[in-house]
Amino acid sequence: MQPNVDVLTLAVGDLDASRRFYIDGLKWVPTLDVPGEVIFIQIGHGLLLSLYDAEKFAVEADLEPSAVAPVSLGHNVDSIEEVEAVMEQAEAAGATIIAPARRMSWGGCSGYFADPDGFRWEIVFNPGLSVDQDGTVRIEVIDQADTADPAE
Amino acid sequence: MQPNVDVLTLAVGDLDASRRFYIDGLKWVPTLDVPGEVIFIQIGHGLLLSLYDAEKFAVEADLEPSAVAPVSLGHNVDSIEEVEAVMEQAEAAGATIIAPARRMSWGGCSGYFADPDGFRWEIVFNPGLSVDQDGTVRIEVIDQADTADPAE
Numbered sequence: 229m230q231p232n233v234d235v236l237t238l239a240v241g242d243l244d245a246s247r248r249f250y251i252d253g254l255k256w257v258p259t260l261d262v263p264g265e266v267i268f269i270q271i272g273h274g275l276l277l278s279l280y281d282a283e284k285f286a287v288e289a290d291l292e293p294s295a296v297a298p299v300s301l302g303h304n305v306d307s308i309e310e311v312e313a314v315m316e317q318a319e320a321a322g323a324t325i326i327a328p329a330r331r332m333s334w335g336g337c338s339g340y341f342a343d344p345d346g347f348r349w350e351i352v353f354n355p356g357l358s359v360d361q362d363g364t365v366r367i368e369v370i371d372q373a374d375t376a377d378p379a380e
Numbered sequence: 381m382q383p384n385v386d387v388l389t390l391a392v393g394d395l396d397a398s399r400r401f402y403i404d405g406l407k408w409v410p411t412l413d414v415p416g417e418v419i420f421i422q423i424g425h426g427l428l429l430s431l432y433d434a435e436k437f438a439v440e441a442d443l444e445p446s447a448v449a450p451v452s453l454g455h456n457v458d459s460i461e462e463v464e465a466v467m468e469q470a471e472a473a474g475a476t477i478i479a480p481a482r483r484m485s486w487g488g489c490s491g492y493f494a495d496p497d498g499f500r501w502e503i504v505f506n507p508g509l510s511v512d513q514d515g516t517v518r519i520e521v522i523d524q525a526d527t528a529d530p531a532e
Contacts (some may be wrong), residue, residue, distance in 0.1 A: 231408040233423040236453070238390060238499050246498040253473025256383040273384040273425035273515060276454075282497075297449040299499075301388070301429075320407025344397040345434075347390050347451075361427060 229314045229351075234365075235302030236271070237278040243267065243345045246279045260374075273363030278302070289340055289348045290326050295323070300340070300348035307353055308337040309370045315339045335370030358376035381411030381466045381503075387454030388423070389430040389502070391437035395419065398431045412424035412519045419438070441492055441500045442478050449452075449467045452492070459505055461488040466503045475501075488521030 240246045247267060250256050259268040259276060264285065271277040282298060289300055305311055311329040318341045319325055326340035326348065336354040343349065356370040392398045399419060402408050411420040411428060417436065424430040430464060441452055457463055463481040469492045471477055478500065480490035488506040495501065508520040 229406055230420055231406070231423050231429075233427065233429065235390060236385060238449075238495075240497050242496065249496050254383070254470070256381055269383055271383050272427055275385065275427060277383075277385065277425055296495075297390075299449050299451050318406070322401045342392065343390075344401050345390065345392050345450075348410050349421065354498045 230318050231305065232265060232303055233301045234274060234304040235268075235276045235278050235350075235352070237280050237285065237300040237302060239298035240279045241282050243279060243281055250277075250279065259365060260369075262369075264369040268365075270365055274359045274365060276302075276365050276367075289350070291334075297347060300350045302350045302352055304354065305350050306359065311339050311351045315341060318349070318351075333369050333378075343376050381469050384455055385500075386426060386456040386471060387420075387428045387430050387504070389432050389437065389454060391434040391450035392431045393433060393434050395433055402429075402431065411517060412521075414521075420517075420519060422517055426488065426511045426517060427515075428454075428497045428519075440479075440532065441502070449492050452502045454502045454504055456504050456509065463489050463491050463503045463505050467493060470501070470503075479508040 240368050243264065250269060251258060256269050261267045265281055267279045269277045285298060305314060308329055315325060315329055321344060323341040326342050329337055329339035332338050335356060336352060338350050338352045340348050340350050356368040358366050386494050401409060402421060408421050411422050413419045417433055419431045421429045437450065455465060460481055467477060467481055474496060475493040477495050481489055481491040484490050487508060488504060490504045492500050492502050508522040510518050
């Protein structure tokens with residue numbers, strides 16, 4: 229597993245309040261804004277901040293709100309096989325597997341493991357995400373009908 | 381305030397356990413390892429992961445362990461005046477000031493604010509930190525005697 233964080237996810241209690249602060253207040257420009265669900269904002273070279281509805285996040289990352297930080301560190305790879313390989317490597321290093329590599333509703337695949345403190349890492353293959361030479365991240369929403377054979 | 385995260389800090393309960401997982405297990409190379417206190421690891425272009433002793437972190441970020449995520453997002457600027465300016469801008473956007481800009485034991489200055497969910501942002505001027513053209517981050521420990529007039 230390469231030492232790379234590509235997405236920093238914060239689970240937020242009120243996405244509209246987050247939008248008022250980060251978009252309206254700080255004037256940051258969203259890469260993708262899906263009302264009621266998630267806002268992505270570029271916060272570095274190839275790096276996204278994901279403000280993600282806390283209830284959806286808690287289910288996805290198998291997270292008790294009071295037990296573990298409502299945050300995850302996303303690591304992008306290029307195929308579901310790579311997701312599986314990284315999960316195996318992390319487990320061998322001492323990680324706890326939270327969710328094995330699986331197909332996700334947004335058209336890609338992901339798996340979760342926890343580090344020694346319970347911090348969630350999400351290993352992701354997202355066929356709709358690409359990074360330009362200058363580090364700009366692009367996300368296109370994948371048509372669910374295409375997920376079996378992404379048309380890219 | 382520019383949309384940039386430069387350091388992702390995770391408060392860890394046992395820094396030796398974190399070292400066994402990230403350094404020994406995953407074979408990641410530390411940029412700086414200060415036993416008993418903090419390990420920095422490069423996790424992207426100009427981006428560091430900071431594994432930071434949880435007790436020290438809780439005091440620094442004024443954080444009740446069970447109340448808010450033991451994590452902070454670091455945003456680097458070039459002077460204490462810029463720290464102060466960003467803190468003012470964040471407050472105007474709706475942030476709660478946790479700690480005003482102040483001189484830190486490691487030779488720089490920082491201030492903390494909280495976003496609508498209480499997530500801590502640390503606005504930092506670190507005279508010992510530099511980023512190469514290729515995104516590699518370097519940290520040198522500043523001699524405390526030099527902090528009044530950094531010798532860079």
